[in-house]
Amino acid sequence: MTRSRLLLLGLVAALIALYYLSGADEALSLANLQAEQARFQAWFGERPLAVGGGFFLAYVAMAGLSLPGATLMTVLSGALFGFGWGLAIVSFASAQGATLAALIARTLLRGTLERRFAAQLERINAGIRREGAFYLFTLRLIPLFPFFVINLVMGLTRMRLTTFYWVSQLGMLPGTAVFVNAGRELGHLESLAGILSPGLIASFALIGLFPWLARGLVALARRRRLARRYGRPTRFDHDIVVIGGGSAGLVASYIAAAVKARVALVERERLGGDCLNTGCVPSKALIRAGRAAQEVRRAGGYGIEAGEPRVDFAAVMDHVRRAIDEIAPHDSRERYEGLGVEVHAGEAILEDPWRVRITGPDGERRLTTRHVIIASGASPAVPPLPGLEAVEVLTSDTLWRLETLPERLLVLGGGPIGCELGQAFARLGSRVALVEMGAQLLPREDAEIADQVARRLATEGVALHLGTRALRVVGDEAGGHALEVEHHDGAGEARRERLPFSHLLVAVGRRANVAGMGLEALGVETRDDGTLAVNESLQSVLPNVWACGDVAGPYQLTHAAAHQAWHATVNALFGELKRFRVSYRALPAVTFTDPEVARVGLNEREARERGVAYEVTRYPLAELDRAIAEGTAEGVVKVLTVPGRDRILGATIVGEGAGEMLAEFTLAMTHGIGLNKLLGTVHPYPTRSEAVKAAAGAWKNAHKPERLLGWLERYFAWRRSGAWRRGDARRER
Template sequence: MPVKGVSVLKRQRLVIIAIIAVVVAVFFASGANEALTLDNLKAEQTRFQAWLAEDPLTVGGGFFVIYVVMAALSLPGATLLTVLGGALFGLGWGLLIISFASTLGATLAFLIARTLARGPVERRFARQLESVNRGIAREGAFYLFTLRLIPLFPFFVINLVLGLTRMRTWTFYWVSQVGMLPGTAVYVNAGRELGQLESLGGILSPGLIVSFTLIGIFPLLARRLVEFAKRRRLAREYGKPGGFDYDIVVIGGGSAGLVASYIGAAVKARVALVERDRMGGDCLNTGCVPSKALIRASRVAQEVRDAGRFGIEVGKPRIDFAGVMAHVHQAVRDVEPHDSPERYRGLGVEVVHGEARLLTPWEVRVGERVLTTRHVIIATGARPRIPALPGLDDSEVLTSDNLWQLESLPERLVVLGGGPIGCELGQSFARLGSRVTVVEMAPQLLPREDHDIAAQLALRLENEGVQLRLGTQALRIEPGPSHGDRGKVLVIERAGEQGVDTERLVFDRLLVAVGREANVGGFGLEALGVLPRDDGTLEVDETLRSLHPNIWACGDVAGPFQLTHASAHQAWHATVNALFGEVKRFAVNYRNLPAVTFTDPEVARVGLNEREARQQGVEYELTRYDLSELDRAIADGRIQGFIKVLTVPGKDRILGVSIVGHGAGELLGEFTLAMTHGLGLNKLLGTIHSYPTFSEAAKASAGVWKNAHKPERLLGWLERYFTWRRRGGPIDELRHSLRERDDKA
């Protein structure tokens, strides 16, 4: 259902709109627009000059006010007024008056657009405007300055469009004041020659257009010169080599580094990939691959437990934990050749093992070697974050990195963190036989997801024996309750009905899953001034370029998403921008980035969810489809879960999709494709899906939306039509009416 509301601000907007409408109507009704022609102005030039000689303050002040009002309301005629100002006041005074009047009027138009439209536009296009506002914050002044110097770009459009952004009013004012000055000077100067002009087109003669175009190109050339000067300064400061061994040196052989190396080699660039540990990074060795192998093993154990409901009796599963871990390690070994040094050397990448350290922006030391390169791509990944918890240093904690060396199943496992990693691993160990307790500070699991989505997962975990402590703070770790007990105690507290409740959780092993932090230290970045943001990731722009024009970053070290497919997405941008950025650079777009939590049920999402839509003030319409209505889910006994689709109110354009249920990650693919290529729910509804499959849930969701938007009035007329047809048409209708009349008589 749409999120709507009427506020005082909206009423104020309506009042402003009404006032503007009246002023514009008066302007056109009075014929002012017809009077503002070159012929009329030339005819009245003598009278204007006489008025100016008699009362210069009144004429100058009145001209100033009129110009401000016309510019503020984006009324036609500003160009002719500029010419008239040159004819009346000359180049000096004309330029002074018109420069300030045009800037003041433009700023008022900017503020009017901001007052009337920025709120609604931001609510509807919040995600699209987010990257625009980041660019405005970083280079807005330069961007506006460039636009002001291009005469063929309508000034009033610039005023209105930038009013919808987060640009500061003062920045808009002073940049406009400076940026419009050259164009204003040209038009005012043309006004001095008013008597010689035969038409307004004379002002836009080829010579003047070329001059304007050169003026517009100047800031772009200036930007190139600034970048050239920056590179020269860096070259002098760090000693740029005369030549290079490589086009790109990639530091880090994880998901991002492998994709970057692959792309660079594919376009025949010379690439070196430096890795200090194992190729494949976290995804292959400690993340995606081993965790999914463990999840699969634990799911089999649960399916054995649940077999009875299908009429199959197999008894309680016996867990061979060593065998489970052998399966996990075998999965890693089977995938390993895909990421091996041999494979990448075969692709043309030089793989170098060792610690990499940047000496200069172009030199990377690896052991005794110094690699010179035109560009460096930092892809050093991230590591588990360890909280500052008293007593933690004296405990041998588990993380997603060292978990895979376990030789025995923990009897009592406490998981600190209820995010995706904590939920996936916590459920897996519970299914394998551990007594698991998940401690999460937020009031729900998966804090980024909608509450009803997280509640479905919480219900399933509790039904499988996982103890949940939500809205709970971990205080400290203490020794076990007795000398004979080898476990330790995690002291926690949470708000209760009678105040704060404290609890002591005894555990054999503690799994810390409270997030990950970027690997930014030890590579020489600090000495080059490449510093992290507040969240610990490297500071890069939307093209993934750092402070230095030839140092780039991608993957977990760059943020903001720590997902393998996000790393690959960034790696393409970083590599292409590094190799071809002098011609064209591409900003990274995360709008349709999917994410999946591989619990049972799975949780998957692309685009906005309800929580984010409300936070960003985006109006939406909600369509929900329960998997309990899907034939295949019923047949498979997997009816838990649902699909939520957020659309633009009254339209089928998808804003976001959240799914909880069996195979949610697979179901998400169709919605991600639709959003990426602008396909609405009507297109999904018109697509044939195999029966019976889980993929039909996408079509069924579109059907629910369509049913809520059926044309009731048209259907009412159709109902009358078919009733009329069933009665035999007009002749039978007449007979029926006559019969009814006779019966009454």
């Protein structure tokens, strides 16, 4: 740190210390200043510039040093100076103090504040990139963060200080007026009866209503800016147009139609999206077929000899297609049109925020709509590997066209999709190799959880290549293809080898479908991972354009898409009255390997990354009677709680039926139920759900009151000794 910065740091520290050591933090109270109000106002009458200037400088210093009490001083200014003078003094002092705080942060504390306020800084920088000074104006008008945080974080942005000053001056003016007026009313308070005066009640009611009113004014200003830019229609055909007929789009359309909004749904391919046609439904049908084959192999362990199963892969794929066909009516055009949804087949393009052009089999048409919900989903990501163009690449979308069982299947990617499908094909008879660049499978899970899945896959014949990087696709000696990979041996030396395959399944993630809808031309931004940039209410930079599901992220799960769809639809239709922020705190997720991995909330890896204090309770399924009886005792229930308390931070289960057991923990986290209440709930015997109660019991046992138990031990020993009977006999005599 340079000498000038050290001097500035010393000056700031000295001023902060002086503030507290002088007792100024205690003297600045309404009671103290009200007691001196008459004398103070006399001074102000005699020397207005000196007294007002002193208050002005004190306010600038407090705001500039980010000291607590700026809101109180705003109220006090009204009590001491009245509304006019108070507003003038505080309005300029607050803006100048905020600018000073931003300058100090920019000069002195850049690194520290970037680390401490990383999330806020990213959101503010994104807002500035989208809307410039108008974004700062909305932050001032509707304080999502405390003003001192905005001051400090803004010091780290590239916004010019002159712009920061005048925007702050204007943005804080309405709120300042509300608080100064409240202080003026308090300054006139002479008795407790005055608390009920209409003026004071109105002032504090205005403080409560101001954020709501300001939010409405900002929304109105944004709508007018858009209207001037694009030409807003005078009337609309629809309340909502939903683009995408997958899980998110269908739920959004259903909700909108249920509340009698006029809604149009546009889908370019098949209704039901990935979940019905290429994802959840077919994969679970295939996984079930693989499990059936494995159950035949394991039957000998129960005294039933069945031998190696004969797999008819064509019949397996017929089973998969039947599952899709039987569920398809739930997502059909006929059903949704019966619910009141106007369904269109074709490509949708936003010409502006209110006009959607649809090009399909029936030609071209335009719809006008008050709101648009983007629910266009995601597609499998294919890495740019050299030589990949020479082979037919399978993905979770194209896999279902297979007619014959792959002889040698190479799976690239060790996430949930790669593990689920790799195990299923191995059970059906393919020779499977799985390549994962990371050190473990299921990289979002704790290592001990992922290791249990890895051990099972290896036992069932899946060749695991962890910590292995794919380099290129090459030809092999037999005229087929191989994947050249690189890994490091025990000595840290890089080693290369070639893994031959007949089929290559790429499962390295999915990319949001954002192209071709006109979003880029309208300024709707994407994040680094390719998903649409939306706020906590799922609103894009365009106030009437929303997004949900895989295209919005961060979780590519069917139930997450439905969860988001409710928020996006309700916020679009009723957001002028009430906005709902989407929460993922109790969002469950299941990996359908065998054993299953199910999780809700935090695991240890995430808790450490976020700096969340926790304690862990484990219950091994090897102690669960139902699991022992069925020979499926592999696995564990792992619960994270607040240290010393029973409040659940997260739960992870690995084992047979983990996804079904997880529901009780999800319910508990959603409704604030702790482990004590789970322990007090009767569970039927013998069921797997008893593992939840047993985990709660393990936590309780670790927190038993040892001192009380010691006293009880002595009490029962005394009762057993007969001494209490002798005492009773003496009293009777």
